[in-house]
Amino acid sequence: MRLSxxxxxxxxxxxxxHGWSYAQAGNCLRxxxxxxxxxxxxxxxxxxxxxxxxxxxxxxxxxxxDRPPQFDNxxxxxxxxxxxxxxAMETAAxxxxxxxxxxxxSQKNSADLTLLLVAQEQDQTLIHVLxxxxxxxxxxxxxxxxxxxxxxxxxxxxxxGTA
Numbered sequence: 001m002r003l004s005x006x007x008x009x010x011x012x013x014x015x016x017x018h019g020w021s022y023a024q025a026g027n028c029l030r031x032x033x034x035x036x037x038x039x040x041x042x043x044x045x046x047x048x049x050x051x052x053x054x055x056x057x058x059x060x061x062x063x064x065x066d067r068p069p070q071f072d073n074x075x076x077x078x079x080x081x082x083x084x085x086x087x088a089m090e091t092a093a094x095x096x097x098x099x100x101x102x103x104x105x106s107q108k109n110s111a112d113l114t115l116l117l118v119a120q121e122q123d124q125t126l127i128h129v130l131x132x133x134x135x136x137x138x139x140x141x142x143x144x145x146x147x148x149x150x151x152x153x154x155x156x157x158x159x160x161g162t163a
Contacts, residue, residue: 001015001016001017001018003015003022003045005017009021011023011024012029012030018031018032018033019031019032019033020032020039020043022044022045024047025044025047026044026045026046026047027039027041027043027044028040028043028044028045048060048061048062049063049064051064051067051068053067053068053069053070053071054070054071054074054075054076055075055076056068056071056076056116056128069100069101071102071114071116071130073132073133074114074130074131074132074133075130075131075132075133076128076129076130077129077130077131077140077143077144077147078128078129078144078147079126079127079128079129080126080127080129080147080148080151081120081124081125081126081127082124082125082127082151082154082155083123083124083155083158084123084124084125084151084154084155084157084158085119085123085124085125085158086117086119086125088123088125088154088155088157088158089103089115089117089125089127089150089154090103091154091157091162092150092153092154092157093105093113093115093150093154097117101116101117101118102114102115102116102117102130103115103117105150112132113129113131113143113146113147113150114129114130114131115127115128115129115130115147115150116128116130123158125154127147127151129143129144129147131143
């Protein structure tokens with residue numbers, strides 16, 4: 001059973017199936033079927049560095065090269081997955097991704113969009129929509145719709161092979 005299906009109890013992550021509990025360092029703390037046993041150090045799970053910065057949770061697989069970037073005055077709105085590569089996203093948006101991995105674009109009837117694009121396997125892109133801190137609720141709804149429209153346009157370009 002994947003630990004992602006587990007639950008947090010206190011400072012430990014517990015397997016929902018067997019109930020084994022793991023500490024933040026990855027070592028097993030408790031095996032309910034053997035309450036008197038101190039689990040050996042060899043029973044452990046891999047851990048990753050996780051950090052929350054500006055409302056975005058960053059997970060570094062392995063050693064993080066740097067601290068996560070600061071997005072001054074930007075707040076996360078939502079995240080979605082596109083079945084399209086970053087090149088298709090850029091073509092659909094009519095803009096290029098900067099060195100900070102942010103794509104900035106203006107969409108009709110919407111607040112300006114700032115998209116943090118993260119390439120995934122097989123021409124998929126994670127899209128994290130960021131907005132200025134002072135956007136209104138109606139601008140947030142419009143930005144969410146604009147991000148969906150942009151995702152669909154990029155997927156169409158990817159499917160046609162024109163990106």
